[in-house]
Amino acid sequence: QEQFIGLPSYRVGPYAAGGSGIYGGWIDYMQLINQRDGGINGVKLTWEECETEYNNARGVECYERLKTKGAAGNAMFQPLSTGITYSVLEKVAQDRIPMVTIGYGRTDAADGRVFPWVFPMITTYWSQASAIVNYIGSKEGGTDKLKGKKIGLLYHDSAYGKESHAIMDKLAAKHGFSVEKIAVAHPGNEQQSQWLQIRQMRPDYVVLWGWGVMNPTALRTAARTGFPREKIVGVWWAGAEEDTVPAGDAAKGYTAAVFNVAGANYPVVKEIQQHVYAKNLGNMEDKSRVGSVYYNRGVVHGIIAVEAIRIAQDKFGKGKPLSGEQVRWGFENLKIDTKRLAALGAEGFMPELNVTCSDHEGAGVVKFQQWDGAKWNVVSDWIAGDRELVRGMIEESAAAYAKEKGITPRDCSKEG
Amino acid sequence: MLYREAGQFKASYQEDAQIFPIRQDRIGFFALMAVVFLVVPFAASEYWLQAILIPVLIFSLAALGLNILTGYAGQLSLGSAAFMAVGAFATYNFMLRIDGIPFLVAMLLGGLCAAGVGILFGLPSLRIKGFYLAVATLAAQFFIVWALVKFPWFSNYSSSGVISAQTVNIFGYAFVTPQAKYLLTLAIVTVLALAAKNMVRSTTGRKWMAVRDMDVAAEVIGIRLMRTKLQAFAVSSFYCGVAGALYAYTYLGTVEPEGFNLDLSFKILFMIIIGGVGSILGSFLGSAFIVLLPIFLNVVLHSAVGAALPAGFGSSLELMIFGALIIFFLIVEPHGMARLWQIGKEKLRLWPFPH
């Protein structure tokens, strides 16, 4: 009895550092379930990787190739790339395979009524932006203190970076601060002029909406132009060891948002060490990366996938492989509370989740971590964004999509 | 001597100027057409149609476009993906903003927009040559992608910059199934490939080639360099533009500007080099090769021997083998697969005798 999960991974190219960490953690977690528990209710997990190189066209090919594999077909699709998410968005609905996008992908898909097959879980970019503003507010002594402040938004000049614009503008209007948007052209390994501009503008904080080499470069250049790192807050794609280590001392004091924290001391990570690495079944070549931000993010992916299947098995029958459609139900009814987290050995590791028919985000909170020169330290509790504002924007955008595509949103009150 | 043309005489110049002057080729071609139009849609699985055949066709079209510019007119360009982007986004906007516009019209207009942009970025070719021009075309590549990201109007203010293609409707029939999409793509590609063949076997094509081979001599026999080069840029960009529209409408369904990056341009360039510079057939062969090779390697390395390799090594190995195979092919036949095919035919003509 095997449950198949297709992994459209990427382990070469500019995105490889993130990919190898996340897929490593994820695979290790599934291996843990197989090794320790003998699978989910006896159903072993199997998986196959398909290299996408983070390229949309290859992602589509992987999707098509993987979707019919396994006894009951591919149970879920997690592309780990916003581009691929969009490319298969309509296909997953046709093929009845749930797509899980944790911390990336199409933000308005959090409206489950319009996007029944897509699960942008834990938190979306918009929730994150809002949470960052709240965090900055809390450092200033309350969001009302934000009035008159100036926040620099240093963003990767791409669709990803520009996702931040609308929400930041709205928040600025609401709280009365000003936003200075500064673009960094891809890949961003040269930011001299941007930071000189920042030095001129003298913002109170800089939000680093970066990716890849842009992040360490930003920290280094900030150090060089004398901008305090404590005043730079990064997003979760700018908050891994890969972003700070290359910057050396320049990264000390830098804070970033995350929806999973770093550290190898959580029971779940220890169990992986014990049941997987001790048997030499670990996926990470560089074992020192176990417990890093990206690795743990992969573990979170694994936990969510496994929990959804477990919940779906409760409904559709234990001990047998499920179809994508059944797994989708599992996601839609996914509830991971503190108790469950504790049982999983992941308390504080990731937020509680409560996914519903209309809310596919399920949490919307982030923690903040600060780099001390050698490792990340958690400096806040789970911080939520402005749920109301964000939800409003999501629903508005989803409704527009529904209209464009002629989709009638589900009536969630009627769903089981 | 299976492949002999003895006994086939041409009685008129018209016959001599046919696309396939040799009977065996003609028969083969029509048989192939019959198979791809009548058999494949029903025999091939959804995976094959959607993930392999459609992209191969679309990339063939883009490669054809680049081949017109680089292979026939001799202007090296590294910006083909950007012209595809122009085609895709223009078509999208025509569909979006003009009510009831037929898809084919929008696609043609999209192609024409790409042609216009192509002419603009082709202007420097009048003075700049070779690799200098190639690097200059990168300006088009980066500028166009930047502009599409920067001005949200192009993507209808979508927050992520991604556009999602409308359903293709032609005469009331909605092209939604992979089969329908495949046939639509195939039909468009076939028509445009024939058109390309017609162009290159008439004066238009001869002028391009003349400019490519020796521009001074071409000018002396009265060819206007400016007009000819710009024409090549326009036609090439038109092809790329249409390919871009198909890429968005029959293949991916959703596209974002960054999808049309430099890598894609290189991929298309690869196709024509591996397939054969200055060959229509080569564009198809090259496209099939470049689309299929990574998939093949991926399947072999991940599914077959994947378990034995350390994680991540398979992907690196895949990249290495891909690079090595490209070099290998260039060494075996620098003129591409089309030339190999031709040599093969020449050998068949003599077969079983060595000379």
Added chain:
Amino acid sequence: MNTANTTAAASAAPYLSINNIEVIYDHVILVLKGVSFEVPQGGIVALLGANGAGKSTTLKSISNLLRAERGDVTKGSIEFKGARVDQMTPNELVKRGVIQVMEGRHCFGHLTIEENLLTGAYTRSISRAELKDSLEKVYHYFPRLKTRRSSQAGYTSGGEQQMCAIGRALMAKPEMILLDEPSMGLAPQIVEEIFEIVKDLNSKERVSFLLAEQNTMVALRYADFGYILENGRVVMEGAAQDLANNEDVKEFYLGLSGEGRKSFREIKHYRRRKRWLS
């Protein structure tokens, strides 16, 4: 005119010998179909034949420049001073003293004339003074080059490039020169001069020559021995003198018919094309 020379050379041991070689371009185009001949040490041998007979191909297969054109020697062997040379790189061959002057000049367009000449001496490790001497010698042979020494070769006239190409080869101080159509595009008195240079080098420095030449008249005057190539085969061979007196050669290659040289205006019919092979 140089019969004495001929007999001396003919008695010498084989120096360069080509044995039954076959050449194929692009894997399919068979160009040489079993060509054999010899060049004695200190001899001047002329390779004659119509356009496309395979003269240049023969020379390139000796100097090993064929591979760069995707041609291959598929059969036979080439020996120089008793050693097989068909697998050697051109560099090794030049070091052994065999150099080719390619048809169609092939000067380095962006280098000046002088730099072009200097590259010719690449394989020789010699002092600056010796280099200067060699250079002066070439300039002595071709004064025109001296006046154009600092122009980029790409901009010089066709004849100047031809001189440059020959001069460049001389800079390598070779023992054996393969000359491909040296007279092409040169003014008549320069043609004479070039052949005088050939004779000079041959008699003073015992440099051997293999000439592919269309100007049969001059070539046979200076050569000791000649081979006539047609369609990739040797169809006739003999001492230069004998060839020059052969009636067929006279008619086809020297334009001399029974009643002596005919004016170009007088030739009415396009084609006779009697050939040894057909």
Added chain:
Amino acid sequence: MMMNEVAQTESAAAGGRRIGDVILDLQNISLSFGGVKALTNISFNVREHEIRAIIGPNGAGKSSMLNVINGVYHPQEGRIVFHGEERKEMEPYMAASQNIARTFQNIALFKGMSVLDNIMTGRHMKMNCGLLSHVLYWGKAQREEIEHRKKVEEVIDFLEIQSIRKTPVGRLPYGLQKRVELARALAAEPSLLLLDEPMAGMNVEEKQDMCRFILDVNDQFGTTIVLIEHDMGVVMDISDRVVVLDYGKKIGDGTPDEVKSNPEVIAAYLGTAH
């Protein structure tokens, strides 16, 4: 075009040609490249229907002269009058529209194309279908293509290159390439044909053929020919008048016999051997 009727018109050859008025007049042409003076104050003219040879030692400026005539080089000084009209700056492509065609010293064929395509390209000035009709290749475009193919075949027959019609020119031996280049020039049916060393690299027999072609073109179509050649036999036999250049200067001009006996010319070019 009645090239295949050569045989019958043979007798007319000598008398059919009538040298006419001056059609091309070059006055005081000077051309230099940086410090190099390629041409200094050169004047000469070309009459209708004549065969005008330019000779001179290497680097004398002969090729540069042809380049001046068809607009590849622009002389710093001097006047060029063609068919009574003076022109100063002319781009090369305009020469073609004035019916001037040429061949090149270093063969400038289109290497990647077949012989047939090369020659067809030579006719492009006479074709007027546009891109769109080519796309369809139907009706007018096809008719035009075939009609011109006929003309091209006449040229091919005339120059006896039938057997290599479909060969890529890059594979041809040098001498045949020269012939194809001539064919390409002839295909344009020029009124003034400029030939730069058309017989270089040919043996006597081939030169004889080439001479015959040149004379026939000149006879049959009255094409005016300007010819550069180093083979004195050829020049003396077939040209009507000869210009001699040396180091960019004109040192002689006249009939072959006059030139042959000009002491300056003998000293500079012919040498004593001839």
Added chain:
Amino acid sequence: MTFFFEVLIGGLLSGVLYALVALGFVLIYKASGVFNFAQGAMVFFAALTFVGFTEVLPRWFGLESGSSVVFWLAFVLALASMIVLGIATEKIVLRPLVNQPAITLFMATIGLTFFVEGLAQGFWGATVRGLDLGIGDEPIMWILDDFNMIISKFDITAAGIALVLFVVLALMFQYTRVGRALRAVADDHQAALSVGIPLKHIWAIVWGVAGFVALVAGLIWGARSGVQFALTFTALKALPVLILGGFTSVPGAILGGLIIGASEKLAEVYIGPFVGGGIESWFPYILAMLFLLVRPEGLFGEKHIDRV
């Protein structure tokens, strides 16, 4: 005004670093007429190999990690790897492709790019690593105090190293026998063969030197922004420099680098805000292209010769 000069000087210093990568292209182009697209991948490979050795050497030989012994040993080993790579490239890729059209060789180098990228990541892994050269990346104090301008020590040092390299190479290649032979090869492979220039040696030397330049560039860029895949993108910064300066000129590479560096920074600061920023991705290309319209062969490039 201070701000203007600050931007300008920062731009010039970045320009030198762009030029450093461009130099690798120039060397190979000059020597073989090959437009070596793999230069960026070589920078990545070199830096990664160096860092890789600094990691494994202490483990293998019990050396003290971070010591100067480890540094120099790793440097030598990385250099040796680059030379081996260069020689292998000559043998396996270039030699069979002698006398082929430039575009074919160009493609082959793209194939090489994939290979080298795969090799680097397959061998050393895809992890992002830091690299510390021990040169402080902080403003020079007296400039900051006296002029209120921020000029980094690191940049000045890097520019110094780069300039020394430029001068040495320019002299080495301009006036020697080998230098002449290189230019000859770039003009005409076959003719170069015919006069006996040993292409294989020449190419091995040049690729070796280009590998050395890649290593220097990789170390400096790696120290600035980490040793990671993005180092291959340095090539994209070098291309406009290359065409502006001319493919064949070492001085052209420096001057082109300075022009591109300075103008791109000034443009980003003074024009960027009006069009929404991020123009650094294309501005250098458009600038170089416009420049080429005036001088199609770049500042010091060799003119394209077409005479008939």
